[in-house]
Amino acid sequence: MTTRIPARFAKCAAEGRPALVTYTMAGDPDLATAQAILNALPAAGADIIELGMPFSDPMADGPGVQAAGQRALAAGQTMKKTLGMVEAFRKLDNATPVVLMGYYNPIYIFGVDAFLAAAKAAGVDGLIVVDLPPEEDEELCLPALRAGLNFIRLATPTTDDARLPAVLNNTSGFVYYVSMNGITGGTIKATAAVGTAVQRIKGHTDLPVVVGFGIKTADDAATFGRDSDGIAVGTAICNAVLGSLDQGKATAGTVGAVTTLVAGLAGGVKRAKAAA
Amino acid sequence: MTATGANSLRNGPDEQGRFGLYGGRFVAETLMPLILDLEKAYRAAQADPEFQAEIKHLATHYVGRPSPLYFAERLTEQLGGARVYFKREELNHTGSHKINNTLGQILLAKRMGKTRIIAETGAGQHGVATATVCAKFDLPCVVFMGATDVERQYPNVLRMKMLGAEVRPVTAGAGTLKDAMNEALRDWVTNVETTYYLIGTAAGPHPYPEMVRNFQSVIGEEIKAQMQAETGRLPDAVVACVGGGSNAIGTFHAFLDDPSVKLYGAEAGGHGIEVENGHAASMTGGRPGVLHGNRTYLLQDADGQILEGHSISAGLDYPGVGPEHSYLHDTRRVTYAPITDKEALEAFQLCTKLEGIIPALESAHGLAQLMKVAPTMQKDETIVLCLSGRGDKDVESVGRYLGMNS
Numbered sequence: 001m002t003t004r005i006p007a008r009f010a011k012c013a014a015e016g017r018p019a020l021v022t023y024t025m026a027g028d029p030d031l032a033t034a035q036a037i038l039n040a041l042p043a044a045g046a047d048i049i050e051l052g053m054p055f056s057d058p059m060a061d062g063p064g065v066q067a068a069g070q071r072a073l074a075a076g077q078t079m080k081k082t083l084g085m086v087e088a089f090r091k092l093d094n095a096t097p098v099v100l101m102g103y104y105n106p107i108y109i110f111g112v113d114a115f116l117a118a119a120k121a122a123g124v125d126g127l128i129v130v131d132l133p134p135e136e137d138e139e140l141c142l143p144a145l146r147a148g149l150n151f152i153r154l155a156t157p158t159t160d161d162a163r164l165p166a167v168l169n170n171t172s173g174f175v176y177y178v179s180m181n182g183i184t185g186g187t188i189k190a191t192a193a194v195g196t197a198v199q200r201i202k203g204h205t206d207l208p209v210v211v212g213f214g215i216k217t218a219d220d221a222a223t224f225g226r227d228s229d230g231i232a233v234g235t236a237i238c239n240a241v242l243g244s245l246d247q248g249k250a251t252a253g254t255v256g257a258v259t260t261l262v263a264g265l266a267g268g269v270k271r272a273k274a275a276a
Numbered sequence: 277m278t279a280t281g282a283n284s285l286r287n288g289p290d291e292q293g294r295f296g297l298y299g300g301r302f303v304a305e306t307l308m309p310l311i312l313d314l315e316k317a318y319r320a321a322q323a324d325p326e327f328q329a330e331i332k333h334l335a336t337h338y339v340g341r342p343s344p345l346y347f348a349e350r351l352t353e354q355l356g357g358a359r360v361y362f363k364r365e366e367l368n369h370t371g372s373h374k375i376n377n378t379l380g381q382i383l384l385a386k387r388m389g390k391t392r393i394i395a396e397t398g399a400g401q402h403g404v405a406t407a408t409v410c411a412k413f414d415l416p417c418v419v420f421m422g423a424t425d426v427e428r429q430y431p432n433v434l435r436m437k438m439l440g441a442e443v444r445p446v447t448a449g450a451g452t453l454k455d456a457m458n459e460a461l462r463d464w465v466t467n468v469e470t471t472y473y474l475i476g477t478a479a480g481p482h483p484y485p486e487m488v489r490n491f492q493s494v495i496g497e498e499i500k501a502q503m504q505a506e507t508g509r510l511p512d513a514v515v516a517c518v519g520g521g522s523n524a525i526g527t528f529h530a531f532l533d534d535p536s537v538k539l540y541g542a543e544a545g546g547h548g549i550e551v552e553n554g555h556a557a558s559m560t561g562g563r564p565g566v567l568h569g570n571r572t573y574l575l576q577d578a579d580g581q582i583l584e585g586h587s588i589s590a591g592l593d594y595p596g597v598g599p600e601h602s603y604l605h606d607t608r609r610v611t612y613a614p615i616t617d618k619e620a621l622e623a624f625q626l627c628t629k630l631e632g633i634i635p636a637l638e639s640a641h642g643l644a645q646l647m648k649v650a651p652t653m654q655k656d657e658t659i660v661l662c663l664s665g666r667g668d669k670d671v672e673s674v675g676r677y678l679g680m681n682s
Binding site (some may be wrong): 055062103130131132133134136163182 | 300303308310448461469568581
């Protein structure tokens with residue numbers, strides 16, 4: 001198993017703060033700009049990078065991430081190019097964990113064994129695949145673990161105590177707690193319930209717990225970072241890219257729009273434990 | 277699960293919801309506990325004589341079952357081969373086979389204590405059938421429908437609204453059935469506590485493919501009994517159109533273990549199978565992949581991105597197919613063949629003129645396949661078409677294609 005993920009959580013813990021996990025869509029709005037964004041994330045304050053693998057039918061995503069995926073696909077993004085982005089990133093940064101996030105079909109069509117070998121070679125640390133619950137572990141989870149890649153599972157408000165062990169079994173790297181029943185970019189209605197849920201999960205596992213879905217601002221980062229080991233932000237970043245475009249094309253301000261947002265969020269996670 | 281021999285083709289799915297390689301439960305964790313609950317509730321309902329009796333009662337008095345088996349005399353004469361029969365599912369209440377499934381699922385939703393129903397629809401037939409049972413059982417109903425389909429099937433949009441349903445046009449993608457299903461899944465994930473997702477075809481995560489098939493299996497069972505009564509034996513061939521494939525699996529299932537009965541599924545060949553992204557024939561022109569909760573044949577590009585496909589018929593315009601069909605395709609028990617828009621239009625007109633029955637464009641695909649097969653058969657042989665829906669919803673768009681709107 002790659003060691004970048006535990007090393008990074010240990011570093012953040014030593015600094016007394018949760019990790020900032022950022023999600024950007026590979027190939028959005030075009031390959032070169034997406035690469036520039038990816039390369040700039042660690043300096044902006046991202047601790048762990050989730051790189052979205054665009055898919056035509058992202059059933060768990062709200063309009064922000066959907067549109068980012070469509071921009072990437074329209075610009076010609078492929079799985080091969082996404083893996084190439086990680087490879088290029090690794091030449092600059094060998095410490096920041098990179099997790100690929102998306103849906104199963106593009107992996108299945110690439111070929112599971114070929115994909116795992118290519119991802120490992122490119123320097124990928126883990127996978128989050130939304131439409132592969134524990135019931136389908138034979139498909140990708142178990143082969144990924146055998147190949148030395150972390151398989152990070154989503155736990156949700158519908159995952160009760162009876163089911164939680166099944167979800168945590170074969171999970172590695174960290175647990176991604178989905179803050180609400182809903183799609184990415186939604187509104188978190190019950191803030192206190194999220195903290196309670198994180199505590200409940202921590203009662204079942206020693207893995208770090210990252211909270212995501214619906215976290216948009218530095219204040220959100222400070223609030224939800226208080227109870228968790230990390231917070232994940234995706235839709236806000238995709239929307240920052242969108243806001244910087246001119247007629248769908250990248251501008252001189254695109255990379256900066258993302259790094260400014262991420263720097264603000266990094267300030268939020270630094271406040272999280274200090275405020276507690 | 278059906279009590280049959282080990283080699284029966286009627287044993288699927290297994291406990292993981294697989295039909296061989298196909299099917300499964302490829303859903304987000306949020307939905308996983310829900311579909312496990314659904315499976316438990318469905319098993320309990322299956323074993324409950326009261327549930328079965330209620331379906332039977334409503335099928336008789338509300339839907340009008342059994343639907344007639346009709347000898348299409350002039351069509352038989354015209355084709356000059358096998359004797360042609362229509363299974364008249366278009367005479368059901370709401371005008372298609374879809375009501376068989378929505379009735380079963382709404383009773384299940386009631387048993388589960390759900391208070392809100394969502395559905396996706398392509399041609400609008402499933403949307404109408406869902407809005408109908410929601411009106412009858414006093415449940416709020418939201419139907420997701422691609423914006424393109426809202427336009428080409430407007431009469432059904434009006435029917436849904438009059439029945440009290442909210443129709444939400446979906447503009448993502450090409451605005452057809454696939455996009456409507458994505459949006460329904462997003463709604464479901466957001467409203468898990470209250471909402472029952474009433475899927476309209478024999479696809480999606482387990483247990484939907486099995487459950488929808490079982491609710492639709494009444495079609496094939498009735499055909500079997502009616503043909504026995506009419507001719508004293510089994511039909512020699514049975515034909516149905518396949519989009520998601522609920523009328524087809526409901527028609528075929530009773531015959532899977534009767535090898536003398538040839539089974540034909542008509543896929544949407546659109547502009548032709550050789551036209552890139554110009555058809556919706558997922559088995560003839562696609563390959564296995566994972567979408568909407570199951571593994572099945574899909575129209576997709578080399579990178580695993582799902583294609584939109586095309587068909588003149590909104591009900592067949594879907595890039596996937598129910599997983600059991602994928603299994604029956606691989607095992608070659610059923611012959612699936614593409615029918616072009618043009619062939620379907622010709623069949624539509626022939627049926628209308630010769631038999632005085634205006635078929636749905638979906639069913640016209642099945643008829644076009646029958647028109648290829650029947651002439652190759654002996655005159656003492658029989659062939660049955662599942663006439664899955666009536667064409668009232670299509671007269672406007674067909675009129676346009678035929679240049680009659682002047």
